[in-house]
């Protein structure tokens with residue numbers, strides 16, 4: 001569905017009129033196209049004294065061929081040089097009108113309140129020097145793994161990144177990545193995702209990275225080559241985009257949808273060289289059927305995406321029990337039952353990935369959606385409940401929580417609420433199905449072995465539940 005308002009304010013005449021009338025000006029977001037570089041402009045890297053991630057950041061920037069700048073000529077420059085970079089030095093005012101595509105700070109060295117001044121010292125001089133659709137990334141240490149002043153100071157980082165996401169417009173996003181001790185070598189897939197236009201509609205998020213001893217061979221252009229991915233609800237909307245994106249990344253996609261949508265499903269899987277299963281995920285034997293089919297046809301499955309979902313909105317006083325039950329059955333009971341069945345049968349291969357599709361309604365609650373919000377909060381509970389267990393099998397489980405995404409589901413929302421859903425976010429617009437799909441592709445990558453137990457909102461930093 002087109003966002004006519006956004007198209008208008010980005011037209012020649014709209015660009016003149018909108019600022020005069022004080023109207024919001026949602027930018028056209030830059031999105032990834034096959035063959036694009038990870039980051040298409042200069043990246044400024046800084047580090048608070050005592051940090052432990054500069055080397056890992058530098059290795060990732062070197063691997064993606066980024067034009068890298070640092071703020072000082074000391075240790076950081078040497079670390080970058082060791083990674084094969086020849087960073088340029090940026091001193092405030094000395095580099096004229098130099099602008100940056102991304103600002104990355106290793107904040108792991110911040111161990112008390114006074115050291116939080118490092119945030120100001122690094123970002124203040126360059127806050128106005130970010131290009132459109134630029135990136136702010138702060139990397140810290142998981143506060144729950146620290147004590148005392150360091151724990152307080154690391155927790156404080158979240159207020160900074162969430163605020164810069166709201167403050168700096170023009171499609172700029174801002175994120176915080178908490179890296180556990182000994183997980184330094186696990187940041188590459190997350191850093192690439194957050195730097196790139198693949199994360200166009202993700203902002204104000206906190207990602208947690210854990211250590212992992214899995215060291216799969218990485219093929220960054222086709223990370224899912226040789227993998228099998230099950231996507232439920234794949235015949236349209238977000239599910240179709242997930243199927244296409246995982247196939248682009250090399251996976252053989254097994255699309256699933258209900259029998260009445262068999263033709264649409266076959267069209268999607270046909271286009272991407274995948275296969276199709278028509279099945280209702282709420283069937284009592286759905287998990288057993290899938291375990292048997294995936295084992296027989298593909299020897300197992302590597303990526304399971306529980307995307308199928310429904311809404312049946314009513315205020316609680318008007319909601320019949322059967323409507324409550326339908327939504328809970330599709331959105332929550334089925335993902336839990338299917339996940340358990342596939343795990344019990346050993347159908348999910350080592351290095352497997354399980355992904356739930358929650359919603360910001362499951363975080364913030366929503367009028368007329370007690371059933372839907374309960375089911376989607378439950379998807380987050382599923383991630384919490386299983387993360388430690390699946391990690392013991394070298395499998396990860398994470399969820400996305402989409403905000404307002406332009407699909408058939410949201411096209412049915414009344415115009416006023418639809419406009420509010422689009423504009424009440426830092427990026428001032430709805431997302432596209434591909435934005436959810438790219439986030440799932442990041443979780444699915446073999447390089448994301450340390451990304452477990454996360455719930456990342458794909459919502460343009462919606463004010464709902466912020």
Ligand SMILES: NC(=O)c1ccc[n+]([C@@H]2O[C@H](COP(=O)([O-])OP(=O)(O)OC[C@H]3O[C@@H](n4cnc5c(N)ncnc54)[C@H](O)[C@@H]3O)[C@@H](O)[C@H]2O)c1
Nearest residue numbers: 233237238257258280281307308309359402404405407409
């Ligand atoms: N569109 C949004 O803004 C938005 C926001 C937050 C979360 N989500 C979630 O994203 C997911 C996809 O949403 P969408 O907007 O693409 O919706 P959609 O209605 O366009 O697609 C959902 C798909 O799930 C399938 N499905 C429904 N019940 C099923 C069942 N019992 N068995 C098998 N398949 C079934 C449908 O046939 C359909 O193909 C859902 O889980 C939804 O709750 C969407």
